[in-house]
Amino acid sequence: MASGDDLPQHQNNVRDDGRVDVNLDSRLATTLARFVPEFKHPSGPSSIITADQDPPPEYFADSKTFLPKLNVLIQVVGSRGDVQPFIALGNELQTYGHRVRLATHNVFEDFVRKAKLEFYPIGGDPSELMAYMVKNPGLIPSMKSLREGDIQKKRTMVAEMLDGCWKSCIEPDTLTGKPFVADAIIANPPSFAHVHCAQALGVPLHLMFTMPWSATRAFPHPLANLKFGEKGVVDQGTANFVSYSIVEWMTWQGLGDVINKWRKKLDLEEIPISEGPVLAESQRIPFTYCWSPALVPKPADWPSYMDVCGFFFREAPDYTPTTELSNFLKSGPMPIYIGFGSIVIDNPEQMTATLLEAVRATGVRAIISKGWSNLGGVECENVLFLGDCPHEWLFAHVAGVIHHGGAGTTACGLLNGRPTTIVPFFGDQQFWGDMVAAAGAGPRPIPQKQLSAANLADAIRFCLTPEAAAAAGHLAAKMKSENGVATAARLFHANLPHESLRCDVLPDQPAVWQVKRGPKRLKLSKLAAGVLLDHLKIGQKSMSPHKTKSYFIENRRWDPVTATTSTLFGMATDMTKSAADIVVKPIKTYRQQSQLKRSDLEPQLTLRAAASPGPQSPPGLALPQAEPLPRQARSTRGCTGPGGAVLMAGVSGVGGFFRSFGKGFYVDMPMAAADGFRSVPRLYGEAVPERPPITDWKSGALEGGRNLVGGISGGLADLVVQPRRGAKQGGATGAAVGFGKGLVGMASKTASAAVGVVAYPGQGIYQSIRSTIRSKTRHDIATARLVEGEYLAGNGSVDTQWVLLRFDQVLSGRTERVDDGKST
Known part of the structure; x- marks a missing residue:
């Protein structure tokens, strides 16, 4: 690689x-x-097929009675236009009985709560994100952004949003205090936290994007x-x-x-x-693309867990136009619309002048949205500068639309059959401009840095042609037959792990606990566990977390040379960083302790100064007696003082150095070699079965033994099988090639067997130790689930006696049918 x-x-x-x-x-x-994997189209040379030619998974929740009822967390990073489609999805999921929380930027709280969805703030400023994206349209920083420090600001903001996304998984509602722990996650990729949160929780994840x-x-x-x-x-x-x-x-x-x-x-x-950029693909995470297959059909080489559902449209809001807008629409021919929504433009005055010049040149009437850049500020005949107005209503009253090319705005214009000109600023906007132009519903997109009054005037004239209107109308007719939100909800349900999801006692609740009773292992929901704990039917010590979906992120190896080389490089990097920490950490700690000492001393020194007699002290005034200085400020020696903290920081750096060396030399290097040798047959076309994940000492020991037996037997078998296979395919030459493959196979497989018998158990032992030591997050998740279970059990939402009866029935092996929380 x-x-x-x-x-x-x-x-x-x-x-x-x-x-x-x-x-x-x-x-x-x-x-x-x-x-790049080889691919042959199933029906010919075409590179794309429509969504309905590649069926999604067999199970669909066609009715609104899907079980179980989940806490669905939707994580969204972006502008209002990114958030709005997921509000529509959240409302659709509520009709299935799910509890839905939308986690996004703080500024959208009212927007989300007014739609009757729960909200959690993740931080981050969408206006700053939009400004950054305008400066760096392709996510890759420009030199100007580097000089101005924008990159560090964005990295700091991303770190804040990552923390916010995790808190949104397990923390109570910030308004009501109602406990919440996510049972499933839906996210757009720029939220970045999605797969990591899902891995920590052990819950299913579904990505959706435009x-x-x-x-x-x-x-x-x-x-x-x-x-x-x-x-x-x-x-x-x-x-x-x-x-x-x-x-x-x-x-x-x-x-x-x-x-x-x-x-x-x-x-x-x-x-x-090597794994970070391809996590979604390597983990086979379901992905639904929220655009119309009439505009961009599903590519044929996408697997069945990826699909195209159609654009997301919310219900048209109840909107009454202002008197000014209503009068403008009535006062002449149908105008065109120009607007750039949440885009933050560097020079709004210049942009306003360009738009007005193009409008004058074409003689059209225009409605120009002020947007986040606050365009306008000048008077112009036949032009109305407009504030906030829902596109669903407005686009039905214009002759064409000119905008930045956000997916939602593009969809709304095409759904109304309006010819569209796109002025892309960043991201997918150029893509949508190209797609609209390919469909004939608009001219080629005009990148905002190339926008001029002349080419904008030409674009306006194109949009007013009968051909553009006909193409846009054709797309609108197809899009009106689609229901993107409903299809996305069905795809979400279709890709859930149904077997592991349901509670054995309350099938309408998702399982989050496992309880072992003799030979039986029961899956329990938060609610069932809350009731059973309250009635002493089970104890917390008998409960262990139940993961409805597991994610194993491991370094895939291609051959022993690159595997060991990259591992050696990684080990050297970690050791170098730890060596630097031996010096850097004590310096940082010393500075922090110095700041702490000053902050502790300042109020005490102020009091001492005030208590001291002096010309400024009014006679007879009783001043407070100064408190003794805090111990950490008085002491500079010992493990509890600043000196001790600095010493411990240095020791931590030394410990990190030897820890990096020990893990790299005794765990990572043998693993890399074993997996590298194991993968060699792939290089000459032989299928190599995937190695099961190693999660603890048991799985490590089992895989070490399995690999030992399979490697030795497979290597010896290759000496016979490969030459015979080669001879059958290519005669004497093929036999010679097969003999070479057999030698390589024997050498690589036996080498993997020899190294793996030590490497895999060693990795298993390391994972067991690590799991024991690093358990804070698991404890936080367990605590949050117990709290929600106690809350649910205490609010009278279930018949307690029925839950106890059902628990006894399941333990005894009876299989009475369950109907609406009652045994029949």
């Missing part, structure tokens, strides 16, 4: 519109191209600008696929260390750099 050496080359090729120039002749691109985020041959990553070189070693489909890997690698380079530092707080292991 190639290293990240070529990434700076791509970083230096970031265009003004934020898209990345991907040089397909580069070493990184050609190396990644070798790992922008292509999964590798495909059908089209390139929206943030990639492909540059085909003279060598021509990569075809279009492979180039499209590779573009996703390169953009993901660059994004992970900027935020991977922030995410890994946060994962440590959750008692999760750091994610290797």
Whole structure:
């Protein structure tokens, strides 16, 4: 596997519109191209098929009686336009009986709560995020942003939002105090915390987004600008696929260390750099894309757990236009709409002037939305500068729309059959502009840095043509037959792990605990456990967490050389960092202790000064007696004082150094070698079964023994099987090739067996020790679930006697049918 050496080359090729120039002749691109899986279209050469040609999983919740009823957490990072579709989804999930919490930026609390959804603030300022994205449209920082310190601000904001996202999983409602622990998570990818929260909780995750985020041959990553070189070693489909890997690698380079530092707080292991960019794919996380298949059909090379559902539309709000707006609409021909929503524009005055000049040149009437940039401030005939107004109502009263290309705004315009011009600023906006133009419903998009009065006037004229109106009307007719929100809800239910999800006592509740009674293991919900604990039917010591979905993030190995080399490099990096901590940590601690000492001394010194007689002290005034100085301020020696803290910080650095060496040398290196040797047969086309995850000493010992037996027997068998297979396929030449494969197979498999018999049990022992030591997060989750269970059991929502009876029935093996919480 190639290293990240070529990434700076791509970083230096970031265009003004934020898209990345991907040089397909580069070493990184050609190396990644070798790992693109082969694909043959099932019905011919076409690269895309419609969503209904690739059926989703068999189970669908077609009725609104889906069991169990879940605490569904929706995590969203972005603008109001990103949040709004998920409000519609949340309301749809409520009709199934789920409890829905939407976790997003603090500024959207009223917006979310007015929609009757629960809310949790995750921090972060969406206006700052939008401003950053305008400066760095493709997520890759410009030199201007580096100089102005924007990158560190964004990293700090991401760290804040990661913490907020985790708290949203387990903390009570900030308004009502009602306990909440997530049973399932839905998220958009920019929230970044999603898979890590799901891993810590052991609950299912479903990603939903309006922008292509999964590798495909059908089209390139929206943030990639492909540059085909003279060598021509990569075809279009492979180039499209590779573009996703390169953009993901660059994004992970900027935020991977922030995410890994946060994962440590959750008692999760750091994610290797090779795995971070591909977590969604490697973990096979269900992904629903919220756009119309009429506009962009589902690519054929996406698996069944990825789908396209249609745009999300909320119910049209009850809106009465202002007198000013109503009079303007009645006073002349149907106007066009121009607006850039939550985009923060650097020079709104210049943008206003450009828009007005284009409107005058075409002679049209226009409604210009002020947006977050507050466009306007000038008087112009036939132009109305408008504040907040729902697009669902407004777009039905205009002749065409010109906007930034947000997915929601694009969808609303097309649903109303309005020809559309897109002026992309960043992200997926260029992609949607290209798709609209390909459908004939608008002109080619005009990147905002290229926008002028002349090309905007040409775009307006295009939108007013009969051909554009007909194309937009054709799309509208198809989109009106879709129901993206309802389809997304069905896909969410279809991809849930149904077997592990239900409580054995209360099937309408999700299981979160396991209780062992003799040979039986029961899955219990928070509510059932709350009732049973309250009536002493079970004890906390007999309960263990039940994961409805497990995530195992391990470093995949391709061969023993790169595996051991990369591990050695990682070990050296950790040791170097720990060595630096031997010096850095004591200095930081000394500074912190000095600040603490000053902060403790200041109020005491103030009191002493006030108590001392002096010319400024009024006679006869009784001043308070000064308290003795705090002990840590008086003492500079011993383990409890500043000196002791500095010493302990140095010891911590030394401990980290030897810990990095010990883990790297005795655990990571043997694991890398065993997995590397195990993977060698893949290099010559042989299928290698996936190794089961090692989670504790039992699974480690079991895998060590299994790999020993399978490696030795498989290696010896290769000496016979491979030559015979080669001879059957290619005669004498094939036999010779097969003999070579047999030798390689024998050497690699027996080597993996020999190393693995030590490596896999060692990894298992390490995981058991780590699980015992790092248990704070598990304790926090357990406590939160117990609290919610106690709350649910105490609010009278279930027949307590029936729960006790049902528990006894399940233990005794009787299988009475359950109906609405009663045994029949």
